[in-house]
Amino acid sequence: MEPILTINNLTKKFGHLTAVKDLSFQINKGNVYGILGPNGSGKSTTLGIVLNVVNKTYGDFKWFDGETSTHDALKKVGAIIERPNFYPYMTAEQNLKLVCKIKGVNHSKIDEKLEIVGLLDRKNSKFRNYSLGMKQRLAIASALLNDPEILVLDEPTNGLDPQGIHQIREIIKEIANKGTTILLASHLLDEVEKVCTHVVVLRKGVKLYSGRVDDMISSHGFFELKCNNQETLVKYLENHSAISKVLVKDKLVTAFLNEPFDTEAFNKELFNQNIILTHLVQRKESLEEQFLQLTDNN
Amino acid sequence: MLRLLSLELQKLLLNRTSKILIFISFILPFFVILLSSLKINVFGFFTLELGELGIFNFPVIWHLTTFFASQFKFFFAIVVVSMIGNEYSNKTIKQNLIDGLSKKEFILSKFYTIIFFSIVSTLLIGMISLSIGMYYSSYTEFSLIIRETNFLLAYLVKLIGFFSLCLFFGMLAKRSAFALAFIFILFILEWILFALMTWKINMDIAEKIQNFFPLKSMYNLIEQPIQRIAMTKIPDKTAIVYDYAVHWYEITIVLGWTALFIFLSYRLLKIRDL
Structure with a gap:
């Protein structure tokens, strides 16, 4: 199996607090992974480290074969962390054009991706006028712009109303069905259960389990x-x-x-x-x- | 490089506030200089024509216009600190990095933008000074025109240096208002230090050290031209030694600060967890 992300003995300390402790796991192509854990278990910190926004204390990680630098590897990754972050004074289309410039892809995919998340008719509205659900859907469209090898989602349904949660889940399922590798961090278990094939369970920064969902505890039901x-x-x-x-x-x-x-x-x-x-x-x-x-x- | 520049220009030019401030800091001095060079008839009593005073003569015009225009740099300073402050408050800096921009590219895109606007501003001032000078100046020999065009270079270096300082304070404070306050505090601090050194050591050494301070060294590039113009009118007051020229070491000091500020901004971003 082709590895997409390999994490070895990753540790992150914030002063005295150890947010992530000696974490190792591997993400392979084609599977849908969930990172589970209660609030404050180190999920977001781990994703922050591999996404180049948080500095690790020890350990290492590599994207794909480890040949490319992290920021170049991230151009082949689509990621959303917690809240959708865009420029409020730009329209959806302008925001996506900016992302295209950063990722070095051309603008041709913008309409296609906006269509997937159902925002095509609102593409000329300013980001600040969007509802939270629309903002989150725009974030997904933005993450999909480069047809990523892996989609990283951190609490994608946080703070949404039931309808919004449903829409986001449907979109994720659709993407998973197309064979895109997904890494989904959540504390909502039913969310993970519905889409994931593999899980990594964290508690207080320590890995408790990683593997197939079915084999999580040795039980015959x-x-x-x-x-x-x-x-x-x-x-x-x-x-x-x-x-x-x-x-x-x-x-x-x-x-x-x-x-x-x-x-x-x-x-x-x-x-x-x-x-x-x-x-x-x-x-x-x-x-x-x-x-x-x-x-x-x- | 063009990719990074176009990224930042898109962020700035789609923002109405930045657009207005950019206009004020670069286009407005252009118009003010242009207007002041015209004959103004004050309510029919007398005609005010600044050109008659000889201030638009070569080579003094280079000194005057660059000094005057550089006073408007504060408006673009607001743009510089807010282009960092907004990235932090919208958390778009985080998103930019996640999307695959490296931390180095992030700082460079800001720095290239600073250089870009500084060059544009220098070219504008150069053009307007040249045309006004050609119109008013009593002497238009080529050798006289190009004398003291090094004020243009000084103007460019001064802008780049000052905006790099703003960039660093923006990165340090993360919020625009605090960053501007920092710049003001630095200004006061420089004078307090100068006063302290004058008191403890002596004025001569204090002045020499003061010339290395960031804000003072930037000011030194283009000193106020009023005294110089006054001196040309009253030639017997030669007792006051007044060195207004642009020196290579002044440029070196400011370039040194610029490099330091950009490097520190990068270091700061590198060690920070977002």
Whole structure:
């Protein structure tokens, strides 16, 4: 796999505070990555360092093959950090022209990218007259101008209303579907869960996990069961070798697996034991449950 | 280089306030000089014609116009500090860097703009002085015309030096108003230091050291021409020694400051977390 960003032992100290501690991970082409972590866990600082606006204390990072300087590499990257920053007295089109000049691409893509984010009809309005949602969409258009190899988004839905959040998510999904590598920092887990294939979990500047979303905790998932004869069911499950733990909450029985178990086989087995289920669902922990489990354990 | 210049020009020229200030600092002195060279009939009582006073003669005109025009540099100084202040307050400096501008290019784009406007201003002043001089001057031999055109060079160096100082203070303070306050404080500080040195050491040495101060060294490039004009009118007052010429070492000092200010601006941006 072709690496896009490699981070090695990156550390950033602000006085006594260590915002990022000995962080290493790699971003490969074609995947959608999420950086997860509570507020103040070092997500934005890490992105700030690789985006040339924050100075690292130790460690190093390299974009692509490490042959180009950071600022030249950034010309092939599209990035949005926190709030959209543009010149308020310029129109959307003028702002994008300025970005084109910095990135060294020609102006031909401006209309196309404004179309993607739905701002084409407002391209001659001044930036200061835009709503926050429009500003954020303009920022995405600006990040896409150079058809970037990777799109870096830091809290892209922060401060938006539900409609704005929905619009931004749809745009991100569309971009991800086209095969663009995305690095998305967020503390909103459902946001990451919906689009990301890989995650890096940070807490207090330390990496807790990096890898595929599905492998975040070694779990084979669980069954949610309902049965009119609950007592027999619970008794049977507690003695079952494939089940590690049974939780009962009102009418719902949750059985945690310690090895892979096929739903059909499980149902058949219970039926043979004369236990008739009224409800059977096999699930994996949601990202939120996994994340809380991971951050609590450490 | 053209890319960096066009970047900064776009930022400036689309901003109405900057546009007005640029107009005031470069175009206005041009018109004032032009107007003052015309015959003005004051309410029909008498005719005021500055040209008659001999101040538009070569070579003194070079001294007079550059001195007069350089007083307007303060308006462009506001543009310089606000072009840094705005980048910080809009956080566009961060976005520029993220978009792939290097920190060095960021400072250079500002510096090239300073040089660009200084050159334009010098050319304008050069042209207007030449045409007014040709019209009024009693002597128009070529050798006389080009005498003291080094005031134009001094004017250029003075502008570049002063705006570089503004650029540095802009980077230091991040806010336009504070940066301008810093420049004013520096001005006072230079005089306090001068007074202290005069008091502790003596006037001669104090004056020599004062000539190395940033603002004073820039002033030294083009000293006030009033005394010089007065002296031409009253020739017997030769007792006062008055050195108004442009010296190479004065230019060197200001160029030294310019290099230092630009370098420090870059260092400051480099070590700063945005």
